[in-house]
Amino acid sequence: MIVALDAMGGDFAPVETVKGAVLALDEIKSLEIILVGDEKLIKEELKKYSYDKKRIKIEHTTEFIKMKEESSPAMAVRKKKKASMNISLELVKEGKANASVSAGNTGALMSASLLKLKRIKGVLRPAITTIMPSKRGNIVLMDVGANANCKPEYLEQFAIMGSYYAKLFLKKDNPKIGLINIGEETGKGNELAVASYELLEKNKKINFVGNIEPRDIVDTDIDVAVTDGFTGNVILKTAEGVGSFITGILKDEIKKSFMAKLGAIFLKNVFKTLKSKMDSSEYGGAIFLGVDGISIKAHGNSNSTAIKNAIKVANFFAEANFIENLKENF
Amino acid sequence: MIVALDAMGGDFAPVETVKGAVLALDEIKSLEIILVGDEKLIKEELKKYSYDKKRIKIEHTTEFIKMKEESSPAMAVRKKKKASMNISLELVKEGKANASVSAGNTGALMSASLLKLKRIKGVLRPAITTIMPSKRGNIVLMDVGANANCKPEYLEQFAIMGSYYAKLFLKKDNPKIGLINIGEETGKGNELAVASYELLEKNKKINFVGNIEPRDIVDTDIDVAVTDGFTGNVILKTAEGVGSFITGILKDEIKKSFMAKLGAIFLKNVFKTLKSKMDSSEYGGAIFLGVDGISIKAHGNSNSTAIKNAIKVANFFAEANFIENLKENF
Incomplete structure (x- = not known):
């Protein structure tokens, strides 16, 4: 499975997000990760570790949603089209990733998940x-x-x-x-x-x-x-x-x-x-239920272990073909 | 001040309620208490203590609201007209007591307080x-x-x-x-x-x-x-x-x-x-705000100290002329 990780989301990004990604690769041998965020900062972090280079890609963007945005989270998501969170979810929508993980602003992630992944048909409210x-x-x-x-x-x-x-x-x-x-x-x-x-x-x-x-x-x-x-x-x-x-x-x-x-x-x-x-x-965080794609929210103050667990959760749901199975209920 | 105490209300009534009353008399020399409940049971408890007999009266009734009534609390209050909780509040309404205290069923006490004391004019909901x-x-x-x-x-x-x-x-x-x-x-x-x-x-x-x-x-x-x-x-x-x-x-x-x-x-x-x-x-429990009289709710599992504190609270509000002052806001 391929998991897209918002490398810039969370209180300790990108230090802990990148580390969490490397830890997850260690634990799940079939996993690939796309790190979404500032390539320079991400590479700086990646330097610290040894890992299987074929299993990590970087999707470069310099925009990201702050933990405390001045405008409303929903507004920030719409204004910052190239925010790491948005791109991470777009990768899922486009089929380039099987699931997305972010430790960013909860309200923004909810908005972005709805905006990018849309609701499952028949679901009134995720x-x-x-x-x-x-x-x-x-x-x-x-x-x-x-x-x-x-x-x-x-x-x-x-x-x-x-x-x-x-x-x-x-x-x-x-x-x-x-x-x-x-x-x-x-x-x-x-x-x-x-x-x-x-x-x-x-x-x-x-x-x-x-x-x-x-x-x-x-x-x-x-x-x-x-x-x-x-x-x-x-x-x-x-x-x-x-x-x-x-x-x-x-x-x-x-x-x-x-x-x-x-x-x-x-x-x-x-x-x-x-x-x-x-x-x-x-448990690695929460899932947004009802959107048409796997979007996992890790806690804002996630350390690398929490990020790793969130990635494992994303991988678990992707492997279980969760969305397709859930759709049968609606 | 005169405080009416529902001697039968609470998980440990009348043992702890009566003891609490005696403790309160010890602390507040100007206080008088009317114990509302089964005279025989109350006297049995009172025997254990030495206290100023002129400052305690008993209002006899055998009915009381259980902590878990089969019918709804509101219904129980209406059916059991002579319940100790009801009589305790009636004493306030009739001016025979300055405040009422009960550790009985919260829902029932709310209903009884409303029913017996009525709302303060202008208050939409207590x-x-x-x-x-x-x-x-x-x-x-x-x-x-x-x-x-x-x-x-x-x-x-x-x-x-x-x-x-x-x-x-x-x-x-x-x-x-x-x-x-x-x-x-x-x-x-x-x-x-x-x-x-x-x-x-x-x-x-x-x-x-x-x-x-x-x-x-x-x-x-x-x-x-x-x-x-x-x-x-x-x-x-x-x-x-x-x-x-x-x-x-x-x-x-x-x-x-x-x-x-x-x-x-x-x-x-x-x-x-x-x-x-x-x-x-x-703090001796909660007050029902908005009813036209002082009704204090002690915690259901109150021991004698908690009952004593609730009585002190009742006395405090009575001395402060709380209801009359509150009315000026409406």
């Missing part, structure tokens, strides 16, 4: 997925930000797409679908939740098991939790905030005393486990 | 507040569940009520109001957020400072964050879930090794600090 850690395995949460305003029909489609995604990616036979709500009982929630519940319950394509409260995401047997992009984004960002609040207090308090510092040494492995359980970056 | 811990002090989040469906006008009123509440309770001169949103920039969010932003920005009664992302609640200089009851509840429950997820992993992992157990002993004070910073129960 959605952004994320993997949330949970005691009983990981779950897919979607939409986490593509559609601030949703209709019940969108959520129904999110469930269908999420179900197929979980089947393939989390290797679940008959993925359990839950609806994010503020109570477990039928009839709970706002107008959107109530109407979505009815549609989900009637749909025979999915295994809908009912409402799920955000409190229970961390300990559930549900595989996919669907919600509108506003609520999903709120969940994601609340979880991030609370996580960093707690680890921040721990760090600050440990610094304050010698005893605590000593204790922390004994707890090194515990803290390591905690970090790895809280961290979903091993 | 809201439930909560105090969220944050690095830079605590902030008020509202609505956290009373109104799943909101109009921009409701959020505008939440801001007015929250502002007055923060002024009094958090002792902030000119409380900063933020709107929960999925981006900091103007124009972000769903239809409700966009329309609410416009109203909040124009309102001269409040000090509106813009959008706040849920990630930043834990580290903000905003005093009051307003949102609809669906989103607020999602934030609250996500925070609870993530908090228990992290502390659960820590506990489980520490158990697994002798070294870690030893380390945990050295970190005892750190964990204590963490717990107290995550715990907002020292």
